[in-house]
Amino acid sequence: MEHYERIEKIGEGASGVVYKARDRRTGATVAIKRLRGGGGDDEQLSEDLVREARCLEACRGHPCLVELRAAHRDAAAGAFLVMDYVGPSMAQVMRERGAGRPVPEAEARRLMRQLLEGAAAMHDLGVLHRDLKPDNVLVDGHGNLKICDFGMSRFAAAATGHAAPYTSPVVTLWYRAPELLLGSREYDAGVDTWALGCIMAELLSGAPLLPGRSEMDQLNRAFDTVGADDMADWPRFARLPRAGSPLCRKSRPPSRLRDMFPALSTAGFDVLSGLLACRPDRRLTAADALRRPWFTDAESSADQPRNACGARLSERVGGVAADAIVV
Numbered sequence: 001m002e003h004y005e006r007i008e009k010i011g012e013g014a015s016g017v018v019y020k021a022r023d024r025r026t027g028a029t030v031a032i033k034r035l036r037g038g039g040g041d042d043e044q045l046s047e048d049l050v051r052e053a054r055c056l057e058a059c060r061g062h063p064c065l066v067e068l069r070a071a072h073r074d075a076a077a078g079a080f081l082v083m084d085y086v087g088p089s090m091a092q093v094m095r096e097r098g099a100g101r102p103v104p105e106a107e108a109r110r111l112m113r114q115l116l117e118g119a120a121a122m123h124d125l126g127v128l129h130r131d132l133k134p135d136n137v138l139v140d141g142h143g144n145l146k147i148c149d150f151g152m153s154r155f156a157a158a159a160t161g162h163a164a165p166y167t168s169p170v171v172t173l174w175y176r177a178p179e180l181l182l183g184s185r186e187y188d189a190g191v192d193t194w195a196l197g198c199i200m201a202e203l204l205s206g207a208p209l210l211p212g213r214s215e216m217d218q219l220n221r222a223f224d225t226v227g228a229d230d231m232a233d234w235p236r237f238a239r240l241p242r243a244g245s246p247l248c249r250k251s252r253p254p255s256r257l258r259d260m261f262p263a264l265s266t267a268g269f270d271v272l273s274g275l276l277a278c279r280p281d282r283r284l285t286a287a288d289a290l291r292r293p294w295f296t297d298a299e300s301s302a303d304q305p306r307n308a309c310g311a312r313l314s315e316r317v318g319g320v321a322a323d324a325i326v327v
């Protein structure tokens, strides 16, 4: 910890405190996430740190994912992760814009392209983020986005050879996919793409799409908004712990998403409704979403990244040598 001079606290969440700091050796501004508790003997904490660090480490080098510089664990300072400092968060930017002020469609497309590029890269590496929301998206000085907070992330069963079940619940309530609300413990990257659909809707309307007050209220809002007709036909539906809930039997009108976004282009709505498909097997993957006309037609070429955000994983950002990962 002696290498870092603390500047200010920038965030505090379930798993720890995040500080803005200066690396005394390089002068670089970094973000230090110090995990709650010690670091020495706490086994759960150590496991959490290792999991977060491993996921971040796997994702290093992608311009749309926050860059891990180092992970440390020692008796005196406890456990902490050092990342590139990027800010403010998308949530802060949207709060400052003021509630109900939508982002124009072309700008929403530019931002969604970056989030989907980051998600597609993560998913390709077998990493599920499991807590995508505007607070966990950082906006850099060029207006480009980086996904952060891998505190809930884990490698997918397919990537490790270890079978699900995974933990449930994951993902902050307003961004939580229907299958999670129904108690699924065998979910996949669709939980992240649903959250990205919620973020897209929030960009386009200037307000959270599904601000539920409880898990059941959240599920009810999701079904009322995107329709739930086909959910019961999903082959895995019957095995979901909450499949018998009265909410699943209630008859509902079809999706009202189109009426909520009347000005959105057909191509834009194709992506929005694809990300927010209630049935996980009908939901767009991040990679598929990027192949839809909204992103591939000639008009969208004007919103290419403002810096290197289209770069592939193997290309390192800025050429800064990262510290050794010491976990």
Ligand SMILES: Nc1ncnc2c1ncn2[C@@H]1O[C@H](COP(=O)(O)OP(=O)(O)OP(=O)(O)O)[C@@H](O)[C@H]1O
Residues within 6 Å of the ligand: 010, 011, 012, 013, 014, 015, 016, 017, 018, 031, 033, 066, 083, 084, 085, 086, 087, 089, 131, 135, 136, 138, 148, 149, 150, 151
């Ligand atoms: N690399 C970073 N640069 C700048 N700010 C960051 C960085 N990483 C995290 N933050 C800010 O700090 C906040 C809290 O960090 P993080 O989400 O990783 O902690 P957490 O304990 O897991 O929080 P939560 O419980 O809310 O998910 C983030 O929402 C973000 O605004």
